[in-house]
Every structure is written in C-alpha cells, then in structure tokens.
Amino acid sequence: MKNVTGAICVECGHVVSEVDPNTTVCPVCGGILDITYDYDYIKSVVTKEDMAKREENSMWRYKEFLPVEDSQDYPKLRVGWSPFYRADRLAEMLGIKELYIKDDGINPTASLKDRASAMAVAKAAEAGRNIIACSSTGNAASSLAGNAAAAGMKAYIFVPERAPIGKVAQLKTFGATVVSVKGNYEDTFRISAEAIDRWGWYNRNAAINPYLMEGKKTVALEIAEQLNWKMTDYVALSVGDGCTIAGAWKGFKDLYAAGFIDKLPKLISVQAECTCPINKAAAAGTTEWETMPELTLADSISVGVPRNATKAIKAIIESEGVTVNVSDDEILDAMRILGRTCGVFAEPAGAAGTAGVKKAIEQGLIPKDASIVSVVTGNGLKDVNNAIKAAGEPLKVDPNMDALLDAFKGIGDPHQ
Amino acid sequence: MKNVTGAICVECGHVVSEVDPNTTVCPVCGGILDITYDYDYIKSVVTKEDMAKREENSMWRYKEFLPVEDSQDYPKLRVGWSPFYRADRLAEMLGIKELYIKDDGINPTASLKDRASAMAVAKAAEAGRNIIACSSTGNAASSLAGNAAAAGMKAYIFVPERAPIGKVAQLKTFGATVVSVKGNYEDTFRISAEAIDRWGWYNRNAAINPYLMEGKKTVALEIAEQLNWKMTDYVALSVGDGCTIAGAWKGFKDLYAAGFIDKLPKLISVQAECTCPINKAAAAGTTEWETMPELTLADSISVGVPRNATKAIKAIIESEGVTVNVSDDEILDAMRILGRTCGVFAEPAGAAGTAGVKKAIEQGLIPKDASIVSVVTGNGLKDVNNAIKAAGEPLKVDPNMDALLDAFKGIGDPHQ
Numbered sequence: 106m107k108n109v110t111g112a113i114c115v116e117c118g119h120v121v122s123e124v125d126p127n128t129t130v131c132p133v134c135g136g137i138l139d140i141t142y143d144y145d146y147i148k149s150v151v152t153k154e155d156m157a158k159r160e161e162n163s164m165w166r167y168k169e170f171l172p173v174e175d176s177q178d179y180p181k182l183r184v185g186w187s188p189f190y191r192a193d194r195l196a197e198m199l200g201i202k203e204l205y206i207k208d209d210g211i212n213p214t215a216s217l218k219d220r221a222s223a224m225a226v227a228k229a230a231e232a233g234r235n236i237i238a239c240s241s242t243g244n245a246a247s248s249l250a251g252n253a254a255a256a257g258m259k260a261y262i263f264v265p266e267r268a269p270i271g272k273v274a275q276l277k278t279f280g281a282t283v284v285s286v287k288g289n290y291e292d293t294f295r296i297s298a299e300a301i302d303r304w305g306w307y308n309r310n311a312a313i314n315p316y317l318m319e320g321k322k323t324v325a326l327e328i329a330e331q332l333n334w335k336m337t338d339y340v341a342l343s344v345g346d347g348c349t350i351a352g353a354w355k356g357f358k359d360l361y362a363a364g365f366i367d368k369l370p371k372l373i374s375v376q377a378e379c380t381c382p383i384n385k386a387a388a389a390g391t392t393e394w395e396t397m398p399e400l401t402l403a404d405s406i407s408v409g410v411p412r413n414a415t416k417a418i419k420a421i422i423e424s425e426g427v428t429v430n431v432s433d434d435e436i437l438d439a440m441r442i443l444g445r446t447c448g449v450f451a452e453p454a455g456a457a458g459t460a461g462v463k464k465a466i467e468q469g470l471i472p473k474d475a476s477i478v479s480v481v482t483g484n485g486l487k488d489v490n491n492a493i494k495a496a497g498e499p500l501k502v503d504p505n506m507d508a509l510l511d512a513f514k515g516i517g518d519p520h521q
Numbered sequence: 522m523k524n525v526t527g528a529i530c531v532e533c534g535h536v537v538s539e540v541d542p543n544t545t546v547c548p549v550c551g552g553i554l555d556i557t558y559d560y561d562y563i564k565s566v567v568t569k570e571d572m573a574k575r576e577e578n579s580m581w582r583y584k585e586f587l588p589v590e591d592s593q594d595y596p597k598l599r600v601g602w603s604p605f606y607r608a609d610r611l612a613e614m615l616g617i618k619e620l621y622i623k624d625d626g627i628n629p630t631a632s633l634k635d636r637a638s639a640m641a642v643a644k645a646a647e648a649g650r651n652i653i654a655c656s657s658t659g660n661a662a663s664s665l666a667g668n669a670a671a672a673g674m675k676a677y678i679f680v681p682e683r684a685p686i687g688k689v690a691q692l693k694t695f696g697a698t699v700v701s702v703k704g705n706y707e708d709t710f711r712i713s714a715e716a717i718d719r720w721g722w723y724n725r726n727a728a729i730n731p732y733l734m735e736g737k738k739t740v741a742l743e744i745a746e747q748l749n750w751k752m753t754d755y756v757a758l759s760v761g762d763g764c765t766i767a768g769a770w771k772g773f774k775d776l777y778a779a780g781f782i783d784k785l786p787k788l789i790s791v792q793a794e795c796t797c798p799i800n801k802a803a804a805a806g807t808t809e810w811e812t813m814p815e816l817t818l819a820d821s822i823s824v825g826v827p828r829n830a831t832k833a834i835k836a837i838i839e840s841e842g843v844t845v846n847v848s849d850d851e852i853l854d855a856m857r858i859l860g861r862t863c864g865v866f867a868e869p870a871g872a873a874g875t876a877g878v879k880k881a882i883e884q885g886l887i888p889k890d891a892s893i894v895s896v897v898t899g900n901g902l903k904d905v906n907n908a909i910k911a912a913g914e915p916l917k918v919d920p921n922m923d924a925l926l927d928a929f930k931g932i933g934d935p936h937q
Contacts, residue, residue, distance in 0.1 A: 180863075183604040251860075251866065254864040255863055273915055295920065299922055441694060444667075446670065447670065449629075492690035492691070496690060497693055502701070502712075509700065
C-alpha cells in the first residue's frame with residue numbers, strides 16, 4: 106500500500122513505521138493507533154476530477170484514501186455512497202440557513218457501521234483469516250454478520266441483552282453465531298475480548314482495530330464529494346463509543362491534507378443527556394472522562410464506557426466543535442421531524458444528531474446563517490418499538506365509511 | 522411527453538390517444554390501462570452508451586422510458602439503482618449455473634414499492650395535487666408516506682389490520698394519516714377507493730393508476746443495465762397483486778422494443794401455496810382467476826383478490842414463464858439461505874422469489890445450465906418477528922468464559 110506510511114498512537118504518540126492487517130493497538134502503551142498516509146503520493150495519483158468520473162458507487166471509490174491492497178477480489182456488499190439530501194423544509198422549521206441530511210440508514214444492513222465492517226472483512230481477507238468477531242450494541246454486529254456472510258466468512262458476535270430484536274434478527278439471519286450477554290455493553294466487550302484472544306479470531310472491535318475507523322471515515326469523504334468539495338460550516342453526528350465521530354474527523358482531515366477541501370467543518374457532537382461521558386470531557390477541554398450509566402433509549406449510543414473516547418474528544422476539540430446533549434423525548438421528536446419533513450426514517454441514535462442540531466440552534470450554540478450536515482447513522486426499522494413510541498398508533502376502523510368519518514372526526518381531520 | 526403515445530386497455534384493447542396525470546382506468550370497460558411509447562423516438566434520443574455515462578443513480582436515470590415531464594423539480598428520495606450481486610455460493614448451493622440477486626430492499630423505505638410511489642408522487646405533482654392516498658398490505662403504504670413526505674405532500678393510507686408493526690411504524694413516522702382497517706386486504710381496498718372518490722385525493726392504487734407500473738418497471742431496466750444489457754434466461758419475482766411482475770415484464774418489453782436488449786427473459790412467478798390465484802390461472806393458461814384465502818405469513822404477497830391479475834397472468838404466459846408455489850417453511854428457509862450465502866436480509870415476500878427458484882430447480886422446471894435473476898422485493902427489517910422465526914434466538918450467556926464455553930458446547934461449536 107503505497108499510500109500508507111504507518112500508524113501513530115493516539116495516546117503516547119509512538120510511531121509504528123510498518124503496519125499489516127493484524128496490526129492492533131500501540132505496542133508501547135496499548136493505546137489506539139491511527140493509520141497515517143502519504144498525502145503527496147495521494148495527490149499525485151488522484152484528483153477531484155478523476156473521482157467524479159468513477160462508476161464505483163460505494164465507499165471503495167475512495168481507494169487512494171483507504172488502507173487496502175488494490176488486488177482485493179471477493180464478493181462484497183455495496184456499502185456507502187448513501188443518499189445526501191438538501192433539507193430545505195427542515196432547515197426552515199429549525200430556523201437555519203442551509204441543512205443537509207446524509208442518510209446512512211440506506212446501507213446493506215441499514216447503518217453506518219457497514220463502512221467499518223466492510224473494512225474489517227477486507228483486512229481479514231488480506232490477513233487470510235476466515236473467522237471474525239466483535240462486540241457491539243447491535244449495528245456493528247449486524248453489519249459484521251452481513252458483510253462476513255457476503256464474503257463467505259464466519260462471524261462470532263457478542264451483543265448486550267438489551268439489543269433490539271430487529272438487530273438480533275438480522276444477524277441471526279446472516280448466519281452468525283450470536284452470543285447475547287446478560288450484562289451491559291462493558292461486560293459484553295470484556296467477554297468478547299477474552300474469546301477473541303483465546304481463539305485468535307480476527308478482531309472487528311473498533312477500539313482495537315485501527316482499520317475500522319478508516320472505513321467509517323468514508324462517510325466524510327462522501328459528504329465532501331456530495332457537497333462538490335465545498336464543506337459546510339458544521340457536521341453533526343451522534344456519539345456512543347466515539348469511533349464514528351473520530352472517523353468522520355479523520356476523513357475530513359485526510360481530504361484537507363490532500364487538498365480536496367479547503368476548509369474543515371466544526372463537529373457537532375451529540376450524546377444523550379443521561380449518557381454523555383465524551384461530551385462532558387470535551388466540554389471541559391480534557392480527555393479525562395468518567396463512566397456514566399447507560400440509560401438512553403437510543404441503544405446505539407448508550408455507551409457508558411466509551412472505547413474510543415480519546416480520539417473522539419481530540420477530534421471535537423481540534424475542530425473547535427460544539428457538544429450538545431439531548432433527552433430521549435428530544436430524540437423521539439427528531440425521529441418525527443426527520444420523517445415528516447424529509448421522508449427519512451431514523452432509529453433513535455440515528456435521529457440524535459438532528460435532535461442535537463435543533464437544540465444547538467435553539468440554544469444559540471450555532472449561528473442561524475450556518476450551513477450544516479446532519480448524519481443519520483441508522484434506519485428506524487432497526488427499532489420499530491421506539492418508532493411507534495415516537496409516532497403513535499394508527500386509526501383503527503371497521504371497514505365502512507361511517508366508521509372512517511367517526512375516526513377522522515376524532516382526530517380533527519377536515520375530511521367529512 | 523414526446524416519448525408517450527397514449528395508453529391501451531389491458532382488458533378490452535381500447536386505445537386512449539392522450540393521457541394526462543389524472544388518467545385512471547379504461548373509459549370504455551373500466552379495465553386497467555397500459556401506457557404506450559414511441560420506441561423510434563426513444564431510440565433517436567438515447568443509446569446504451571449515453572446511459573452508461575449518466576451520473577443519476579436512481580430510477581430517474583431512465584427518463585426516456587418514463588411517462589414524466591422533463592421539467593419535474595421537487596425534493597425527491599433517491600429511489601432505485603439498488604444493488605445487484607452475482608451470487609455464486611448460492612448458485613452452487615441450489616445447483617444452478619448463474620444466479621444474481623437484485624436487492625430492492627435497499628431503497629429509501631426498504632422495498633421495491635418505492636419505485637411506484639416515487640412515480641405516483643411525480644404524477645401528483647404534475648397534476649398539481651398535494652394529497653395522495655392508497656391502500657396497501659404495507660410496503661406501498663410506507664413508500665407512499667415516505668416519498669410524499671419528502672415532496673411536501675400529505676398522504677392518507679389504508680392498511681389491513683394484519684400489517685406488520687415495522688411497516689406501520691414507518692408510515693406513522695412519515696406523518697401520514699394511517700387508517701388500520703379491521704378486515705382483509707379486499708375490505709381495505711374497497712374503503713380506500715370510497716374515500717378517494719369522496720374527497721378527490723390523488724390515487725396511488727396500482728390497479729387504478731396506470732403510471733405506477735411504469736415506476737415499477739424500472740427494476741427491469743436496472744437489471745438489464747446491471748447485466749450490461751445481456752439478459753439472463755429467467756427473472757424470478759414474488760407475486761401478490763400482480764403489479765410488480767407485470768411492471769417488470771413491461772420494462773423488459775420496452776427495452777426489447779427499443780433495441781436495448783436482444784432477448785426477453787422468461788418470468789418465474791412465485792406465490793404462496795395457500796394464496797396463489799394468479800399462478801393457478803396462469804398455469805391453466807387463462808386470465809380467469811378465483812379468489813383464495815389470505816393465509817401466508819409473507820404479508821406483502823398475501824393477496825386473495827389480486828387487483829392486477831390480468832396484466833400479471835398475460836405477462837407470465839407471454840414470457841413462456843414458470844409458475845411455482847411455495848410453502849411458508851420454504852419462504853423462511855429462503856430467508857436463511859439469502860442471509861447466509863449473500864448477506865442479503867429479505868422480508869418473507871422478498872425471499873419468496875428465491876424460494877421459488879430453489880423449488881423450480883428441485884422440481885426440474887428450470888434447466889440447471891440456466892441463468893437467473895432473483896429479485897428481493899423488501900427488507901427483512903420490515904418484519905423482524907418472522908425473521909426471528911426463520912433464524913432462531915441467540916445464545917444467552919452470563920458474562921464469563923465458563924458460561925460461554927457451556928453455551929458453545931450446547932450447540933456443538935468446536936471452540937473450547
């Protein structure tokens with residue numbers, strides 16, 4: 106890989122001059138590594154104009170920015186190049202100048218995590234491994250199971266018992282061996298790490314494997330290209346473990362370093378009020394965070410012990426970003442407004458970013474003439490019980506016009 | 522619309538020489554109309570090579586084949602251009618030479634019905650209407666709600682009470698007024714028709730509005746282009762109301778008439794054993810069908826009184842197609858094999874096509890050296906309860922290694 110120069114430890118700054126598919130944490134301090142690139146080389150082999158001509162409508166269109174061998178050839182799901190919508194009616198409702206929705210729920214297994222899992226499967230293939238494992242609040246799990254199944258690999262998945270049934274149904278259908286751990290995400294992570302160590306499976310845990318964030322960063326590369334390389338002032342993301350927002354920031358920085366964009370956006374980091382260890386630390390300007398209870402209904406960001414806190418906090422601070430914490434009610438409200446104004450159906454964690462945008466505008470944390478991209482990280486079909494909670498029940502009527510008229514009268518509908 | 526010449530009645534052959542967005546059924550006999558095109562004109566304005574250069578990665582890339590004004594400009598969801606996978610491992614498992622999966626579950630509201638709903642919204646916009654309505658077993662409903670919301674229109678939706686919660690959750694989130702009818706699909710269709718008549722809403726019912734099938738046909742246009750215009754011997758589709766298979770056939774015939782493909786595929790029409798009025802009639806070589814009970818768990822194809830039977834039966838017969846009826850167990854099995862070999866998660870009706878392919882091969886209805894495309898019409902997240910039925914529950918373990926080892930032993934997993 107001529108584009109990759111090695112890796113650097115996020116914690117101690119140790120430089121690793123050669124990486125291979127089995128590279129995990131820093132050999133000195135155990136910290137998470139960050140893959141490093143030769144931007145002059147990248148600039149010399151690809152331009153924005155080249156990119157525009159590519160027919161590859163997936164995350165792999167950005168291969169010069171990715172740590173994979175060019176020779177990769179195995180069955181792949183079509184991950185990435187998700188829809189990007191200008192959301193004028195929602196912008197007007199929120200009182201902001203310019204707003205875009207990046208709908209990453211439109212991915213093969215219906216979440217942004219497909220980007221990381223596709224990368225994990227690619228690196229496992231390079232390493233010649235055929236068993237791959239992870240722990241996850243749900244989306245990383247189903248995406249790993251789906252991407253592994255497509256590639257003909259076996260997956261072992263560890264989820265906390267609270268994972269919603271939609272996510273569990275997905276990964277069972279993909280043929281993964283699924284272990285539902287009677288405990289929280291922290292317990293789940295620990296037992297999966299033990300099992301991975303014991304049996305030498307390829308590790309898809311994003312806080313261990315530095316390549317996964319390189320997959321996640323493709324959401325940023327797409328946003329920039331879909332904006333025709335003219336970045337917005339802000340990009341909003343919901344935050345759990347911290348890998349996604351750190352990945353997005355890496356993507357923007359890569360593009361900036363390679364001269365593809367001439368401005369870096371400020372990050373809007375959105376967590377749940379009850380579970381916001383990363384935002385709490387970032388707001389205080391420190392990477393020292395404290396464990397918090399996992400109480401939000403937005404299961405994908407219900408992470409009390411974030412595994413990638415350092416990278417995420419550094420990203421938020423470096424971008425001169427905004428932190429905003431939202432209540433469960435504000436998340437359910439954002440699900441409704443995304444659906445009603447944009448036709449986008451988000452799971453709670455997927456809508457949390459938009460809830461944060463709304464709140465940040467209301468609180469004056471963002472100027473009203475700003476431009477913003479809000480990323481929807483997962484599809485509402487993942488968690489229909491909470492969608493029903495957000496949206497309410499349908500009218501139930503007998504099959505005749507009188508019953509219908511009565512029902513309409515009951516909700517104040519003008520049709521009589 | 523220079524490409525459209527008018528319409529012809531499927532029942533009586535009456536020719537309508539001018540159509541507008543409000544055109545519905547045949548003015549003579551009340552039969553369903555079929556939009557007709559000037560293929561010489563289409564040939565003169567677009568070639569296969571032009572198509573390949575288009576950046577529009579949605580169903581609208583085929584505008585010359587679609588009955589819409591060029592000037593259309595309003596917010597749209599990105600419908601179509603869904604993933605197309607070569608499925609070698611599944612082909613090997615089924616004992617067939619060449620098999621492809623078209624995953625139409627990857628659409629904004631997660632089903633093929635988005636294609637028809639996007640068209641309905643386009644025609645409603647042309648007609649200057651802002652309320653649009655339909656009855657549906659679920660997917661047409663949620664797709665109409667989503668596409669209408671994105672375009673800033675209001676939707677009234679009628680679903681039978683058995684519609685799965687995932688679909689209802691979607692359309693409520695999209696802000697539609699949802700009427701759950703205490704009755705079957707037939708009751709639901711009838712009360713929706715009465716309401717549409719009474720209040721003059723734009724009608725998205727595919728058996729009334731001839732434009733909807735023109736949206737659905739885009740799945741065929743994409744399949745052909747994704748095969749580089751070299752058609753397979755067969756295309757398999759699950760069949761409920763009959764609109765989808767009739768739409769696909771229309772698409773292939775359009776391409777054939779315009780010289781884009783030089784061979785028409787044979788259709789594999791798949792219905793549920795307990796609910797197969799269209800297949801029963803087509804197998805007997807007649808368009809006279811009989812009502813059947815609605816008993817399959819594949820809700821989207823559980824249609825005892827198909828509203829587009831004539832078009833569908835004619836398509837199956839004209840293509841020299843194959844009819845195959847599958848049990849619910851065979852459908853659940855197809856969900857598992859699609860997930861495990863392809864990483865594609867289908868709802869029961871979405872997997873039914875593949876169940877039919879498997880059965881048709883087993884029964885010798887299709888030669889083993891054939892090439893086949895199997896269309897997955899909807900995402901498994903729409904109906905997770907049946908996915909759990911298909912795939913089973915996860916292992917439930919306490920968060921320690923001993924518990925994990927016990928659980929693995931229990932399922933015969935080799936890791937100890």
